Amino acid sequence: MPRKTLFVAVFAAMFVLVVALLLWRFSASLAGLSSRQVSLEAEPIRIAVANAFSGPNAPSGIAMLRGAQLLADKINAEGGIHGHPLVLQPFDDRRNAEQAEKVAEQIGTSKDIVAVIGHGSSTASRAAGNLYRLYKVPAVTPTSTNPNVTLFNPWYFRVIFNDDLQANILAHYIRSVLNDSSIAVVHLEDLYATTLNRTFTLTADAIGLRIRHQIALPSQPSPEDIETAATLLAADGKTQAILLILRPPQAKPLVQALRKRGVKAQLLGTDSLALAGFAAEQDEAPMADLDPPPHFTDGMYIAAPFIPDTATAAARQFLDDYAAIYREDPIWSAIYAYDSALAIAEALRRLPSVDLDDVPGLRNAVREQLAVMNTPARAVSSLMGPLYFDAEGDAIRPIYIARAKDGHITPATRQLRLVKDPELISTLRAQGENIIDLGNSLLQIVQVVYTGIHLNKLHAIDEKARTFQADFDLWFRFSGELDTENIVFPNAVTLLRLAKPLVARELLGEQYRAFRVQGTFRYTTTHRNLIDGNEDFMIQFRHAHLDHSRLVFVTDSRNMGLSEGRSGWGRILRAEQVLAADSGWVIRDATVYQEIHNRSTLGDPLFPMIALPYSYFYANIQGHHGEVSLQRQLARFLPDRFSWPWFLFFGALFLITWTPWLQHRYPVPMALVRLVASACLLYLLENLFNALYAERLELYQLELMLLFFKSLWWLLPALFVVALLPPLVWRPIERRTRYPVPNVARTFVNLVVFGVAGVCILAFVFERPLTTILAASGLLTLILGIALQNLILDAFSGLVLNLEQPFALSQWIGIATRWHGRQFGRVEELNWRTTRLWTRDNNLVVIPNSIISNAAITNYSRPTYPSRMEIPVVLEFSVPVERAQQVLEESARQAVMTGAVLGEQPIRAVVDTLESYGVRYKIQVYHHPEIVSPEVVKTAVNRAVMTRLQTEGLKVAVPLEPLVIRRRTD
Structure with a gap:
């Protein structure tokens, strides 16, 4: 069976190819396809996570553990570290110094714990740090800000800023940005608040910031304590700002009390008030005419370790992953825990190998790797940007000054940053702006520009040139001045500059500019996008001259309607039908974010370095081909990676369908199962190729490979149809007509099916216009028609014979042609070019269909058997008609004895016509053409x-000879 041979050959080739590829892959690398399985079976690398997992501080500890676990899951999914999975082991310190020491003792004496992520509080970290130094265990804290945690302890590192830096930034911000000269400080009597207050007081004295009041509250202040502090602050009308070094439970009643008393002083808070939910709380006793009630934190400045609007692309992805997995928004400690785990994982990854039999040696090697992460060149790219440590083990991280508004914290329009790079000092002074020189400190004012985008239309997507056209509105909110004409779009096809703004206004010291932008932009694809059928249509811009130290773009989430998260932008764009429904694309997701990238200084002598970081604003729309294909449907049920169990399962299922008993008893179900198994095998095979070669190939090579597989996915439905035609179409027709379907009909239909598949491949895979395909096919048809006109005439004649069906296979026919005489035989085959007859002479006569279509055809098998034959006989006029009929009929009955004539059928002799020489009679006899040929019947009767x-x-009449008159010549 040809189809069976074809399918078996295809499967065998696929199986051999898969085995060969896997053997090659395994010989090239032990990781290969099974790297994930190898890593999961290897001995794990254990990392301790120490924080409060019980009691009132448990939510923060759980969030920290979850953040670190997201990194561990990602690393393990990629094969682990040096083939070993990363396993996190939690330890509950309850944020208690005594309990933290017990936890540190357990970790230090452990035989398999390599490093520590923790602790969550400075008190616990300082208590445990001495034991980590004793047992030589490297530790990285995500949230402990007390400077003494890392001071004189080479085994402790910190990924967050310390309290000294925070206090300095706050003092300078109040004095130099807010231009306030007097302040009151309210703080708790604990280690965190005491340390911050001490540094803040020293800095305030140095910069001329007068502290009018120092109010200390117990760790659990009573309502009377709150009221006393509020009354004292409200009575002093000269205090311009109030700094709260409190935690949310103590800060909330005090802020509410100050609001009720109408205190006009600017309120500020430290990083302890940046926890999620504090800024979103509403006043418990709103005014009756306000609905909804206002947020009591509105207008507060808060020092924040993280603000969602400043998130990088990596941080944005983390926020989405965390919310999707744990069904809640993360607090900032989870982000810093992820970075802590990342620092340890990177230290392990940079080692030549991991020897878990020598844990002390491994601990020391990890500490050394962390210590050498001390410059931007040796930094690890983390959620909060480049991560590296100074000599004390502290990360060089920014402190954001946030502003609370409508329950959200957003970046203040001006930020303060310490100038860490001494090479930049002379350059910044030469430029003469944004520099605050306060003796032993250099601070730089950074302008924050709130940026929003409203996409009106995205169209004209050119997949060949990889360009698209966009029509959008762009707006900026900022303080001070911003030369918007120097904002450039790096991926614009032609130079695109912002023209005169559509709207320009100033309100309460804040500038607003809105622009309408239309242009063509380039987009770049990736290996993953090519495989998944996605593309990222990105609009990006930056300032041409102001680097990240002077300008930062942040997303105006609130005015874009993204207060609940930037991931909702895709839903907004779909609702507004930014992409037309007939474009062939659908919006899968859309995000807006800012990113920091280095850009060359182009040899400018003003800059001692070769590159500077710039703030880039991105609006990314992820489009997906809106096609419905069998491959996409299988992706919903099958794994997106090659799987040996699935491959063997479908391979066995494919072979089982060829079992003769099953094929005979269940032909249609077996055909369907076989085709489904073939599709699944092709899907898994494509995943195998993607896993092995996607990252190894150049993009154009990957495109060719994907085009090949796309063509196969279009050919597969054609194979489905061709394979289902016999059980669903041809065999029912044969049962109904009791004749086999000619090969010409089968071949013609199969060619039509594959022709349609070929046209679809050209149109949808190679993206050739249908008009071009039709024009090319028309020209090709004309050329072939001239060269192959006889063959084409035979083919169409065969098609006409199949449609009219003057005869069918196994029927007895006679064909009388003008030039080739008469042929009698049984129809053996009717193909696309000829008809084959088996004659009584045991010969096979092949007649072109074009000759048969012009011939006189006698079908001896229709309408029913037997067939009547008329044999002419001419007798003289002297023979009476009754006598002649009697003699002829009796003579024919004698032929019955020979078997040539059927005796059960009537035999008659009738008068046909009168000739000039006698009477023509017809002897009508019946015979069975399958048994006796007409020549045998004629012979026997005659x-x-x-x-x-x-x-x-009696005599047979003989025609008279014509009379010839001869002329005499003599």
């Missing part, structure tokens, strides 16, 4: 007639 006529003395 022999019997001649014998009887001779006996009766």
